[in-house]
Amino acid sequence: MSKDAVVLLSGGLDSTTVAAMALAEGYTLHALSFQYGQRHQAELTACRRVATALGIKDHRIAQIDLRLFGGSALTADIAVPKDREPVQDIPITYVPGRNTIFLSYALAFAEVTGSEAIFIGVNSVDYSGYPDCRPEYIAAFQKVADLATRHTVTGHPLQIKAPIQYMNKGEIIKTGLALGVDYSMTITCYDADGEGRACGRCDSCKLRLAGFAANGIKDPAPYR
Amino acid sequence: MSKDAVVLLSGGLDSTTVAAMALAEGYTLHALSFQYGQRHQAELTACRRVATALGIKDHRIAQIDLRLFGGSALTADIAVPKDREPVQDIPITYVPGRNTIFLSYALAFAEVTGSEAIFIGVNSVDYSGYPDCRPEYIAAFQKVADLATRHTVTGHPLQIKAPIQYMNKGEIIKTGLALGVDYSMTITCYDADGEGRACGRCDSCKLRLAGFAANGIKDPAPYR
Numbered sequence A, B: 001m002s003k004d005a006v007v008l009l010s011g012g013l014d015s016t017t018v019a020a021m022a023l024a025e026g027y028t029l030h031a032l033s034f035q036y037g038q039r040h041q042a043e044l045t046a047c048r049r050v051a052t053a054l055g056i057k058d059h060r061i062a063q064i065d066l067r068l069f070g071g072s073a074l075t076a077d078i079a080v081p082k083d084r085e086p087v088q089d090i091p092i093t094y095v096p097g098r099n100t101i102f103l104s105y106a107l108a109f110a111e112v113t114g115s116e117a118i119f120i121g122v123n124s125v126d127y128s129g130y131p132d133c134r135p136e137y138i139a140a141f142q143k144v145a146d147l148a149t150r151h152t153v154t155g156h157p158l159q160i161k162a163p164i165q166y167m168n169k170g171e172i173i174k175t176g177l178a179l180g181v182d183y184s185m186t187i188t189c190y191d192a193d194g195e196g197r198a199c200g201r202c203d204s205c206k207l208r209l210a211g212f213a214a215n216g217i218k219d220p221a222p223y224r
Helices: A014-022 A043-051 A098-113 A135-148 A169-176 A205-212 B013-024 B042-053 B098-113 B135-148 B167-176 B203-214
Strands: A001-009 A029-036 A058-065 A118-119 A159-161 B003-008 B029-037 B056-064 B117-119 B159-161
Touching: A001 A014, A001 A098, A014 A029, A014 A043, A014 A118, A014 A135, A014 A169, A029 A043, A029 A098, A029 A118, A029 A205, A043 A135, A058 A098, A058 B167, A098 A118, A098 A135, A098 B098, A118 B167, A135 B098, A169 A205, B003 B013, B003 B098, B013 B029, B013 B042, B013 B098, B013 B167, B029 B042, B029 B098, B029 B159, B042 B056, B098 B117, B135 B159, B159 B203, B167 B203
Parallel strands: A001 A029, A001 A118, A029 A058, A118 A159, B003 B029, B003 B117, B029 B056, B117 B159
Antiparallel strands: none
């Protein structure tokens, strides 16, 4: 019997790896991506490419306008920081409420498709310091999922799965490579150009490049 | 010093009452409404009218497309049930994930406006049996709010407030009338016509009419 799951798919390295892991677990996937006024439209091209390559037939792109609120370098007219030293505070690339909004849409999608899991590529090791990537945040959202939906009444469970939560970037890439993921398809950069070429200097690029270096291989994605 | 709050404003009786209660508590309000492919566009006219009447200067309307998922009489092409007997199961007017999506946007809006509260008009007495209106659901979302945002780091608290949670419809109306709310502005009907006239027969209308009857007065809103 088919078991269905929703996967939040950005077209980046993390969510692509998570989708490959979910497929390896035997799930039929319903992929959900967002067009949220993000500066890097190249992400959308990447998520379509990844969904096709992984053979995910049901892929929906929700239009949401986070510019309505602003407050982030990814949705407002603020420069993406480059060559930043690792710091502990929340960076300007943080988008207020983003993962909560993404998970709430995934919850609706899971309910309508009869899915028993939602896969999300959050990570609390090599990450940018966003509060909504931490395991305690995911646990809190699990409780919302337990109570928010029809599942409450039917007893059909819905699990939020974050399989790369405790992996470092090198381990994530190693896992994906073992599953045959072609990382040249993925875009991680916060400031990719119109052709999807990464900057190599933002927080996100630096973590990614270090992860490939840890595996002793060159990142196959295009850099400018 | 001004204290700010976000209020989820549908233009219905409940959210209008909640907004009036928040104003009476001294909050400067940021109202948030949604255009979500709902059948009753009359709601949008109502929420604008209510925001203006209450003197709320910051009112944003987020466009979200819940038709992407379907699964409800309020977003898909399914008839709204009329003259239904009170039952315990979840009706077809339930929109999967709706309150979670609304609250997640409110969370983003609260963070950007520096608000210390989110007001929501959920109710678990005279309600339609939706799982995401129950106090345990709101408590679970409070935990998400505690962990999801920059507030986590700054220590600036964000409280989800549901002041009509335990009131019956008669008590809600009585509270609003005492605060000078003009209920002729509000629309509660799931199936209002193009001129905003209520049907008088759906679950929502029946609860509303009973609430006015309990106060011994006639509902001033238009019925067809």
